[in-house]
Amino acid sequence: MARIRRWGVIVAALVGGIAAMQPHAQMPAPAPMRDLTWGKLNFLQTTDTHGWLGGHLTEPSYSADWGDYVSLAHHMRKQADERGVDLLLVDAGDRIEGNGLYDGSNPKGLYLYDIYRQQDIDIICTGNHELYKSWAIQDEHRYTVPNYQNNYIASNLDYINITTGKQEPMAPRYRKFKTKNQGLEILAFGFLFNFSENNKTLSVVQRVEETVKEPWFQDAIREDPDVFVVNGHVGVEMSEFNNTIYKAIRDVNPTTPIVFLGGHVHLRNATMYDERAIAVASGRYFETIGWVSLDGPLKKDEVPSPQPRDAGKITFSRRYIDTNLLGFYHHTGLNGEAFETERGRNTSNMIAHARNNMRLEELYGCAPQSYWMTRFPYGHKNNLYTLLANKILPYVAYDEQRVDIPRLVLINTGAMRFDIFKGRFTRDSMFNVSPFPNKFRYIPNMPYKTAKFIFDVLLSWESYFTDQRPYLMMLGIPTCELNIRRETFIAPKDVLKLASRSVGQARLSGYGEPEIVEGHTTVDGLGNDGDDTLHWSYDYHTQPAVVKTEMGVTEGEEPETIDFVFIDFMKGPLSQVFKRLNTTYTEADMLPYGTELLDVMVHKWVKENWSQEC
Ligand SMILES: *[C@@H]1O[C@H](CO)[C@@H](O)[C@H](O)[C@H]1NC(C)=O
Numbered sequence: 196m197a198r199i200r201r202w203g204v205i206v207a208a209l210v211g212g213i214a215a216m217q218p219h220a221q222m223p224a225p226a227p228m229r230d231l232t233w234g235k236l237n238f239l240q241t242t243d244t245h246g247w248l249g250g251h252l253t254e255p256s257y258s259a260d261w262g263d264y265v266s267l268a269h270h271m272r273k274q275a276d277e278r279g280v281d282l283l284l285v286d287a288g289d290r291i292e293g294n295g296l297y298d299g300s301n302p303k304g305l306y307l308y309d310i311y312r313q314q315d316i317d318i319i320c321t322g323n324h325e326l327y328k329s330w331a332i333q334d335e336h337r338y339t340v341p342n343y344q345n346n347y348i349a350s351n352l353d354y355i356n357i358t359t360g361k362q363e364p365m366a367p368r369y370r371k372f373k374t375k376n377q378g379l380e381i382l383a384f385g386f387l388f389n390f391s392e393n394n395k396t397l398s399v400v401q402r403v404e405e406t407v408k409e410p411w412f413q414d415a416i417r418e419d420p421d422v423f424v425v426n427g428h429v430g431v432e433m434s435e436f437n438n439t440i441y442k443a444i445r446d447v448n449p450t451t452p453i454v455f456l457g458g459h460v461h462l463r464n465a466t467m468y469d470e471r472a473i474a475v476a477s478g479r480y481f482e483t484i485g486w487v488s489l490d491g492p493l494k495k496d497e498v499p500s501p502q503p504r505d506a507g508k509i510t511f512s513r514r515y516i517d518t519n520l521l522g523f524y525h526h527t528g529l530n531g532e533a534f535e536t537e538r539g540r541n542t543s544n545m546i547a548h549a550r551n552n553m554r555l556e557e558l559y560g561c562a563p564q565s566y567w568m569t570r571f572p573y574g575h576k577n578n579l580y581t582l583l584a585n586k587i588l589p590y591v592a593y594d595e596q597r598v599d600i601p602r603l604v605l606i607n608t609g610a611m612r613f614d615i616f617k618g619r620f621t622r623d624s625m626f627n628v629s630p631f632p633n634k635f636r637y638i639p640n641m642p643y644k645t646a647k648f649i650f651d652v653l654l655s656w657e658s659y660f661t662d663q664r665p666y667l668m669m670l671g672i673p674t675c676e677l678n679i680r681r682e683t684f685i686a687p688k689d690v691l692k693l694a695s696r697s698v699g700q701a702r703l704s705g706y707g708e709p710e711i712v713e714g715h716t717t718v719d720g721l722g723n724d725g726d727d728t729l730h731w732s733y734d735y736h737t738q739p740a741v742v743k744t745e746m747g748v749t750e751g752e753e754p755e756t757i758d759f760v761f762i763d764f765m766k767g768p769l770s771q772v773f774k775r776l777n778t779t780y781t782e783a784d785m786l787p788y789g790t791e792l793l794d795v796m797v798h799k800w801v802k803e804n805w806s807q808e809c
Pocket residue numbers: 327328329330357394395396397
């Protein structure tokens with residue numbers, strides 16, 4: 196790619212050549228690093244990548260792409276061979292939905308499956324996102340399952356062929372194999388949490404507590420492998436893992452090491468269920484590649500049996516690797532051209548080609564500054580929802596037939612999914628910020644007082660309804676997105692200082708003192724030294740569930756009635772609220788407002804208001 200090369204030239208003076216990444220991606224940020232601890236058995240883990248295989252083009256700490264990961268894995272496998280140890284790659288699902296690389300084509304995912312398969316993955320399973328839409332389930336069955344053949348594992352998931360009506364396992368229930376270098380016997384499962392909103396015409400998810408009773412499972416856990424690996428689209432703090440599966444295996448295997456590799460909750464977290472069972476989850480959106488290692492006597496015959504407690508101590512280690520190309524260089528000891536493999540480069544090219552075909556780089560405008568979802572309080576000029584309510588909504592919630600009628604416009608904060616970064620705002624950014632196809636609706640001539648009251652109720656529904664209403668919780672930023680922020684803002688700055696002193700910071704060679712930049716500062720169940728990169732923590736502020744703007748309403752002169760405007764997504768929650776408040780409004784009163792989709796209107800707004808160069 197000519198463009199990639201050009202970046203290479205620009206930074207040649209700095210690092211001796213940065214290759215790969217996507218054209219337009221931000222230069223990676225150097226940072227103080229913690230090294231990886233190798234053991235006899237090592238894992239690289241991805242989960243909840245949600246289409247972000249092009250990397251985070253606007254975030255220097257996470258701007259490596261899937262091709263760079265292909266190169267990284269290649270070198271790590273080679274290192275494993277040289278050390279005489281083993282390395283396994285795992286992926287825990289939710290590979291689709293949430294980024295233009297998947298959502299931007301018609302049909303969706305036209306390019307994603309081929310790009311994904313460029314990475315050899317040893318143990319791969321399904322997330323809930325693969326199972327909502329009929330086409331997504333069929334694509335998963337048609338592409339990902341055969342792409343990964345025996346490595347795809349579906350311990351509690353069946354596929355239903357709609358033509359023949361036949362129900363069969365999505366893929367094998369488990370996999371038993373020997374590792375390449377030490378011949379360790381691994382028995383691997385691939386689970387999905389107790390998910391029930393799947394399309395039941397095409398898939399069946401068995402509840403985990405049922406699966407562990409199945410004869411095949413009971414037989415499998417008696418096969419006496421050296422190590423159990425439970426790959427799962429399950430949070431490490433969820434009882435499917437920590438209770439049901441863990442107990443089932445442990446009951447029969449009192450000392451066998453168990454590695455749980457989880458996901459779903461979109462955060463970096465790790466814990467030990469006992470001193471021979473670790474559980475690790477590695478975040479979301481291809482910001483993080485997890486590293487887990489086990490050392491000690493792993494082979495059954497290395498341990499004099501039966502000596503449960505002193506059977507030989509196993510040590511575990513975990514790291515969360517930022518998807519930062521300079522970090523990859525650090526962990527492999529390789530640079531630029533030496534780091535980039537042909538297959539990695541080809542993969543980066545495939546991504547660039549797909550992004551190009553989908554016009555993801557199409558420039559809509561240039562954001563004059565960054566706007567954050569949670570790093571600033573609502574009302575602050577750097578807050579995304581302040582921008583939305585004060586500047587964008589008045590212009591995008593617009594109906595030509597009713598421009599002269601005062602309106603109150605509501606939008607739920609969950610409708611926005613990602614920060615806006617200073618600089619290029621592209622078709623890609625639009626997918627990241629708001630991936631949902633929403634139109635506006637309205638209730639005409641609602642008494643102004645009622646409209647204001649409804650807004651108040653949505654803002655603080657907990658004080659109106661004592662029961663926790665899931666349909667109202669849906670309005671705010673999804674808890675899984677809040678979790679990641681919680682995980683990242685916990686670490687106080689003194690912890691960071693302490694950590695940086697105690698690890699004896701390795702420096703990326705060729706740099707002066709790297710500056711510490713904002714990013715993940717994880718405190719997980721095992722401590723605060725998990726991140727491979729030292730960062731300052733982000734600030735975090737809770738956001739309201741909804742924000743509003745009022746047009747044509749002047750202070751002191753309240754109108755009698757108003758157009759009550761909101762997005763499609765809020766139809767359900769609002770009708771529930773109307774019912775609870777005993778108002779007469781129903782879904783039948785919610786009429787289309789304007790003709791365009793929200794994202795089409797935002798596109799127009801960006802074009803007209805952010806037209807400066809960048
Ligand atoms: C589930 O898939 C079937 C078969 O494609 C489709 O007809 C149906 O509409 C889907 N149901 C839902 C709820 O998406």
